[in-house]
Amino acid sequence: MPGFDAPIRELRFLLEDVFRFDEKTAKLPGFEDATLDVVMAILDGAATFAREVLVPINLPGDKESCHFSDGSVRTPHGYKAAYNLYCKNGWPSLASSPEWGGQGLPPSVALMVREFIASGSMAFGMYAGLSQGAYRAILAHGTDELKATYLPKLVDGSWTGTMCLTEPDSGSDLSRLRTRAEPDEQGSYRITGTKIFISGGDHDLTENIVHLVLARLPDAPPGTRGISLFVVPKLIPDSATGEVAPDSDNLVSTGAIEHKMGIRASATAVLNFEGARGWMIGQPNGGLRAMFTMMNSSRIGVAVQSVGVSEISYQNALAYAKERRQGKAPGHCGEQRATPDAIIDHPDVRRALLTMKVLVEGIRALYVESAMLLDVRASQPDSTEGEAAESRLALLTPVLKSFISDCAVQITDLGVQIHGGYGYVHETGMEHLFRDARIVPLYEGTNGIQALDLVTRKIGLEDGRVLDAWLASTDQVIASASNIEPLSHLVSAQRRAVQHLRDATDALRAWSNGNELDQAGAATDYLRLFGLVAMGAVWLRMAEASSAAREREPHLASFHNGKIGAATFYFQRLLPESDWRFDSVMQGARTLMTLGSADF
Template sequence: MPVYKAPLRDMRFLLNEVFDYPSHYASLEGGANATPDIVDAILSECGRFCEEVLSPLYQSGDEEGCVLKDGEVTTPKGYKDAYQQYVMGGWQGLSAPEAYGGQGLPASMGLLKQEMMGTANWPFSMYPGLSLGAMNTIYLHGDEDQKQTYLVPLTEGRWGGTMCLTEPQCGTDLGQVKTRAEPQADGSYAVTGTKIFISSGEHDLTENIVHIVLARLPDAPKGTRGISLFIVPKFLPDADGGVGERNGVTCGSLEKKMGIKASATCVMNFDGAKGFLIGPENQGLECMFTFMNTARIGTAIQGVGPAELSYQWSLDYAKERRSMRALSGKKDPDQAADAIIHHADVRRMLLTQKAVAEGGRAMLYYAARLADHMVEGHTQGDDKKVEEYDDKLGFLTPILKGFLTELGYECTNLGMQVFGGHGYIREHGMEQIVRDTRIATLYEGTTGIQALDLLGRKVLLMTKGGAVRDFSLTVANFARKHVADKRLRPFAVELLKLTAQWNVLTMRLMLAARKDRDLVSAAANDFLMYSGYVTMAYIWLRQAAAAAARLDNGGEQAPEFYQAKLATAEFYFERLLPRAQTHATSMLSPTRSLMQLDAEHMSFMG
């Protein structure tokens, strides 16, 4: 059975040499305990847990899946024990406030943990992952009584959490939400409606499940302006903060899915369930964005994780599998054939996986630093700081989610291709990674929705191109510093050209959209992918610069690692980054070829 190996060497490189996390943590009000030794110990222990406990359950969980009987869901064998080990290790509260039972470490530490867990066993990691979003929402928008009631058991991992948005008639268009909340004499609300695609909606890992639910008050305005947010627990808390009577919320069915079968995806029925308003009336969508943004960054990990896992397994296979002779001559003359890793096309696939996995991880770590500052702003009550870093992170979030999940899925298919026919056979695990990863481009907003959010809302509507100008200036300033280095000059010069082009493309789209409103939707996907390739190029230049500096100043202890970084950066710039120009051309194409056919003429079936 294939196994997962935590990429601790690469993680330490990013933390200590590329992004200088030790200084970053030292600058944070709550970062005093995140010393290099503590961080390294946490990474090592989390890596051990993922390798020894979670990874062995990945394939067996897929084979067994979840079972619904009499309204109760049973998770696959080994999941309950693994979850108890997770709870006993204190992993759920790693970045949670100490006031509510957490360890108070920076938010980015939680992301490092999530990356390893998600790579080792994504379906398992979804259970505690959904809880983290519920915790963030209650912490930022709940009153003190709600925090005391729900945050402590959620932080301890005794209770789980969900987000309940989607309904049968609406997914992305939440203005169509029909679930209603009737005010009750005791100040609570009776919540009635049906929610679908609810991850972790019902399971046997925790003693209670706290649902964060969008619903409408009786006099609410129509559309998204009339949505409120409610806490609806599976069991009502008793007077002592424990589990009380059963609430009117049940699992109606489990979805039969393509992948992530060990993760319970539920249809949830709320039948006059007692709920409690969180945040202001009719502002539920704004509050829910806290949860959604948390989930979207988390989903971006499902682009990086599968690329990493697929790369690890296909690399091992390519070293052992023998077929034909390399075109440049025999590489393994004592064997009947050469290992397929010597074939250029196989190396193309492996290096694509490596470049995406390592580049994507670095993109996440770059964003995680911004998240730390935003969380600190919330803690300090510094609205200006929150707004500054929320804007920066808001620009990157759709790129992280959309671009990384699209490339991550591509990488899983490349891994399967490296295996050839064996990749199609279940026992090797490659087809499971493909199936599990396909959902990543869909949930928490499809790639198209992320693209519209990026181009239509964040770039054109909200900032008039300012978001691109600000970020591209950061990129260009970094590139200019390395133009004189002959090893980095090709990368830096290309990046400077791209930052200029990025701004020109943005302006041209802004002007063209005034005459053709469909252009924004038509160009959005290409704009997102272009933005992703440029952003990853910036991140690869940062890695290459750190590697070059280390080789010049003491990298002789592990020169192969740093040389591999430079080689992978070269591969990215030469083989993957040129894709950006295809997207640049396509995004400026007229919409006529898309829109000229009437709906009834799209098909001629006779």
């Protein structure tokens, strides 16, 4: 079974040396109490919870999977006890508003905790994670009555939430959505239709589940402009007490659960709404907008999950590479020794481990940086800074979701490979992490859909000013690192990659006038190029911070040497992929559409 030691030192470095949490988030109105020391204490608690409560149920929960019988889901052994403790410890309420029982901490803190939880058990984290989206949607768009009924329960974790979007014919294409909502005589609606792939759609962790459901009103226009959002509880709360009685079932039934490649302890349900009572939130036909409140939060959540599952894979690959001894490493030739060398001393294994290290630390830096934009937005939504943070998040969300999730698959794949044949068997847990990770490029909008969002909508946001400002920020990172002599070759590699991204952006903007095919054909390569540049920027910042801190903190010399060495590896061996991606972007759809579909 994999071990886990939460990356506390890593996060302290990011918050203190790289992103200056105390001068940023902890200076924001409302977050003054969230000093670095407070945050680190919270993270220490989450680390213990993940290691002691979640890791032990993760691998067995994968083997056992969820059970489905008589229309109900039972989670694997230990999941209910873990969830109870999760609530008792107050983990669900970290970033929720004190008005509804929350702790009012910055959103970034909740996300870092989610990273640890995903390391402990990605499947467990999904039950809790989706409640955040439901909370946010009801908070932003619900009536006072709905808020009073649902928010306290979501905040303390007594109830969980779901997002019910997908239908059999309506996955990436929400315009085909068919679920109907008809007004009843009580001011609520009757929801009828089938939803699939609903994470946490049923389970035995809580007494109630709050489904957020997209459906069409009777007079709705076709397409995505005719979709509304409804709160549909599994059990209908008593209007006086807000509590649920055992016989208060709504007309929602679970048709089946999926047998999945991974996250098998997370129930993925087919839900049948058979005239179930629902309450509209947001405007009629304005459901998509309300849903995006949840979606964007979920997409960043996917990035955080990706980092969590990657981290535990990396840690275990590293431990194995230090322990497993096979053959003589070059450089030791000729020497006759009793024991072979640890495989970490073999350059090819070293290359794989460095790739894992650079990617996992890079993607963590990427999400933490964005999480601190969430803090700005949460603290002062209506300020110029808040709006700028909102815009930048809108730009970066598809990159965070796709680039980071692709990295998670790559990292956990390397975790398997470093273990050799042992990586392929259940006991080491490495293949389990890889199977769990494989979901992240698929759900919450496939990575291909994210790439289209980036090239068709996000690069033109506010007439392109949002992206231009982000590019300018990467120039500042370069300018700052340029002052440090040992980083000069890293800086020149990054400068070249940024220029590629600028040129690629110009091409995409030119194509946006009537050349949608090229735009779409370049989308995935463009997103990858964007991600590589973004990762270059955070690695430059980390290298700069470590260069400075190394002198100040001689006791951490090994840590900072590791950072600078990893950064060097990134710029010399991984970032050059950006030349290839740039080249592909510039070809648009040229080579893609020459074949007819019959020629395949």
